[in-house]
Amino acid sequence: MPVSQNIYDRPDFFAAYDRLRRSTEGLGGAAEWPALRAMLPTLAGARVLDLGCGFGWFAAYAADAGAGTVLALDVSEKMLERARAINARPAVVYERADLESLTLPANAFDLAFSSLALHYIEALPRLLTEVAGALAPAARLVVSMEHPIYTAPRKPGWVQTPDGARAWALDGYFAEGPRQTDWLATGVVKHHRTLTSLLAMVAQAGFTIETFEEYRPSAVQLSERPDLAEELERPMFLLIGARKRPEEE
Numbered sequence: 001m002p003v004s005q006n007i008y009d010r011p012d013f014f015a016a017y018d019r020l021r022r023s024t025e026g027l028g029g030a031a032e033w034p035a036l037r038a039m040l041p042t043l044a045g046a047r048v049l050d051l052g053c054g055f056g057w058f059a060a061y062a063a064d065a066g067a068g069t070v071l072a073l074d075v076s077e078k079m080l081e082r083a084r085a086i087n088a089r090p091a092v093v094y095e096r097a098d099l100e101s102l103t104l105p106a107n108a109f110d111l112a113f114s115s116l117a118l119h120y121i122e123a124l125p126r127l128l129t130e131v132a133g134a135l136a137p138a139a140r141l142v143v144s145m146e147h148p149i150y151t152a153p154r155k156p157g158w159v160q161t162p163d164g165a166r167a168w169a170l171d172g173y174f175a176e177g178p179r180q181t182d183w184l185a186t187g188v189v190k191h192h193r194t195l196t197s198l199l200a201m202v203a204q205a206g207f208t209i210e211t212f213e214e215y216r217p218s219a220v221q222l223s224e225r226p227d228l229a230e231e232l233e234r235p236m237f238l239l240i241g242a243r244k245r246p247e248e249e
């Protein structure tokens with residue numbers, strides 16, 4: 001089984017991540033949060049699983065919205081330490097786990113949630129199958145991850161066009177596999193898959209996809225945060241809402 005790079009425990013990466021708006025402001029600082037929140041089922045009484053919980057912003061949100069229990073998992077000790085310090089709630093258990101080799105009890109959760117963690121996972125089909133097995137019948141999966149157009153390039157970044165504009169340099173789209181990028185620190189490994197592969201993986205794991213969105217800023221967001229205008233040039237985040245399919249007889 002693959003083993004996680006656990007880049008978030010590297011001091012230089014952690015220090016840079018700690019300064020991001022989504023780290024200092026929580027869910028309100030995550031541009032895609034309103035779109036992701038709209039995909040959530042009722043949380044009251046729900047048994048929630050948070051995969052790659054980071055600082056625990058969603059785990060705390062779910063607990064505050066009445067979730068019965070939240071099992072919030074992450075491979076990074078530093079992220080978990082911060083989560084326990086700033087987002088502790090009686091309903092939330094923060095636990096160290098590597099999603100590359102995670103095993104879960106059957107029929108134990110009503111919602112599996114994951115925000116911006118799944119593009120780090122090499123054994124994603126295995127994880128999705130494990131998660132499907134851990135969900136109750138008809139329970140929901142709500143996830144965000146980096147969009148394949150964002151993960152594909154061998155050297156992700158903007159280039160200047162001859163007329164002086166900026167363009168996203170897309171290459172390598174159909175070459176699935178690991179990408180070493182220099183996001184926040186050097187040598188960060190992410191796993192690129194095409195949109196077709198990602199959707200097929202979710203379906204093959206036992207889910208019916210119900211909602212699907214390539215995040216783009218709303219007019220209100222753009223008026224409040226003009227820096228988000230570059231998100232109209234290429235999709236950065238993919239959001240999926242799915243439901244566990246009944247077992248075939």
Ligand SMILES: C[S@@+](CC[C@H](N)C(=O)[O-])C[C@H]1O[C@@H](n2cnc3c(N)ncnc32)[C@H](O)[C@@H]1O
Pocket residue numbers: 004005006008022051052053054055056057073074075076079097098099100114115116117120121
């Ligand atoms: C971009 S952060 C997102 C954190 C949080 N979900 C949020 O949206 O604020 C990605 C998180 O995924 C975690 N992660 C990456 N690979 C992982 C793995 N193999 N197992 C568990 N967690 C992992 C990282 O440690 C980090 O906390």
